Amino acid sequence: MEKNKFSITLRVWKQKDASSKGYFESYKVEGIIPDMSFLEMIDVLNEKLIKQGKEPIFFESDCREGICGCCGFVVDGNPHGPDEHSTVCQLHMRRFKEGDVVTIEPFRAKSFPIIKDLIVDRSALDKIIAAGGYISVNVGSAPDANTIPVDKNTAEKAMDYATCIGCGACVASCPNSAAMLFTGAKIAHLAYLPQGKPERTKRVLNMIKVMDSLGFGNCTNEYECEAVCPKEIKVGAIAKMNREFLFANFLSEEEPQLPPVFHKSTVDVPEDE
Amino acid sequence: MNYLFLFRMIKTSVGRKQLMAVTGLLIASFLFIHLAGNLLLFKGEDWYNGWSELLIANPATIYIEIGLLFLFIIHITMAVWVRTEDLINASYRKYDMSRWHGGRTIGSATMLYTAIIILVYLVFHIIHFRFADKSIGVYQMVVSAFRSPLFVSIYIIGSVALALHLSHGFQSALETLGINHIKYNVYIKIAGYLVAVCMVFFAVISLYFYFGLDLREIADASNIVEMTIE
Known part of the structure; x- marks a missing residue:
């Protein structure tokens, strides 16, 4: 099991609120199990960040089985990630490999003001x-x-x-x-x-x-x-x-x-x- | 009388697109008549001049031209309106990593640029042919223009832009008017590309005269005459 674990670099869009200016912040995520979903991977990272006393990454999710429409951000330029016809909560880390740099950004549109980080007002x-x-x-x-x-x-x-x-x-x-x-x-x-x-x-x-x-x-x-x-x-x-x-x-x-x-x-x- | 539905057509995003679609399709159908007339250039001077005289003699021609002008004005006004809104919206979506997912084609992504090229080309074309001095005969006027490499390259750029514009425009117009059906979508797509290929014929005609392929037959004919004399 141990040998399957891998690490990636996440470039995450951080933005305090709709009126502030956003920026990208890089995080090194280690010990990723291929069976993790993408959101679980962020959960693990967030727990680590909270323990370190840092601000976690804000994102939206609810059912995590692809039927509620709550989650959603852009992974490497693909809304809901590189998998076709699935939501981002159904994206799994087996799609990525050791050393990948993954960019995640919120949905960007005039009518979707950013609430915080990856959360937009839909x-x-x-x-x-x-x-x-x-x-x-x-x-x-x-x-x-x-x-x-x-x-x-x-x-x-x-x-x-x-x-x-x-x-x-x-x-x-x-x-x-x-x-x-x-x-x-x-x-x-x-x-x-x-x-x-x-x-x-x-x-x-x-x-x-x-x-x-x-x-x-x-x-x-x-x-x-x-x-x-x-x-x-x-x-x-x-x-x-x-x-x-x-x-x-x-x-x-x-x-x-x-x-x-x-x-x-x-x-x-x-x-x- | 209630004219509100006409205003609603212009006031809503879908209505503006539908006006654009209808005018675009009408302009495209005019282009086919135009192309059919141009093909008479292959038949020789008498045929082409005859076609031109037929058009000039017909009292309806001037009204059709005014109608076409209005079609262009509506099409362009709606396009500028729609496009301005879209460009404003596009300024809000700046992705660090942007990529397309298979929906876009070269034709659809370049609609604005091909439109600008077509407009510039059209103005040039109308000034050069519609309001030109026709004393040497329409056939001679056209053919002598096509002997120049500058003119031929302008016509090639214009008709390729037109082909690209229609490769997306035809099926896009039908979709906007609500014509999309699982049975016919593939045929609509093929028809759109066929329409686009037809527009390339405008360039083929100019190339035909540029390379002097019309003179070849005359040259052959004069050889035969010379031979018979001998």
Whole structure:
């Protein structure tokens, strides 16, 4: 066991808060077991740093099984690390070898202000969801299953888009910092299902409006987002959103209004963070 | 009347892109008619001058030209708008290690640069051919221009930039208009590259005249005449 252990050099982005200037700090990490996950390796380093009385590396994580969308930073230029279609918590140290220099940086985008070190504020994505990523159902006891028939292919397609965990890797990888894949996945997921029909027009117009107001960029169809998405969401989501927008914009007779909570002042990214 | 949907088109990111896509596709379809006309250069002076006279004689031509001008204005305005926002956003994402993950192509990464080259080329092209002195006949005007190495290199750069621009632009426009389907994506991609290859023919035409391949047949013909005289 002992002979398998190896050591790497970590170059970590350190930044006190959104307004301070960041810098890279190098750490030598020794005694890495290949079976460790990347986050466990940082945990080990952090424990050592805390014992030495130094400030640990701040990063975000929750489930550590690739389904919550909490973790996420850029490893050597790859959002979520060099493994294809997995989150950074599913990245294991067996991908690295003795003496590697690994650079880790936070997701960088205009709409993702850095909170500390590798932690970024992704609440902009929540605001897009709140603008239309919902359906209307009656309160009370849960309705019977299958009261609204949905055929299997449609259900599968909606499920493919529903797998979006909102990690923000698409925004981080996009040359224009656009949130099109995220917004597209959320719109497509509900647009394919009959339960999503009542708000269909309002949803796409409102979500795109809020997305624009939060400073996300425009899509240039470079498909970088698709390449890094840990949930393998296809750019078909963006096409579906574009289609929904086209129909909603030209064919709907109603004039959608943003809900009162979404007036300009509350949509803007708060300054105090 | 409610015109709000038109403003919404311009006010939203997706709407701006869709305007860009529609105008881009219309301009591309014009380029095919243009190319078809240019191919008549191979048929000789009478054919090409005939095609040119046909266009000048048609009363619709001037309106189509004005329409094309508007298409270009919309396409460029939207592009500048979209691109300015994107460049501002790009200034916020400075990765120490930046790399691309397979989505980008040469065409997609150079859209802005090819666009600038095409615009400069287009202005030159219009000044040089559209508003030129046509007293020697359109065919002679074109052919004599293509004898110059400077002109031919400008035309090669222009059409290669156009090909690169369309290699990404065609499928990007269709995607923006919501045309993306698991069954057809591969064909859309191939069609985009075919459209790009077609644009290279503009350069092929200029090279044909630069190397004097049109004179070869005349030379051959004069040889035959001389031989028959002997």
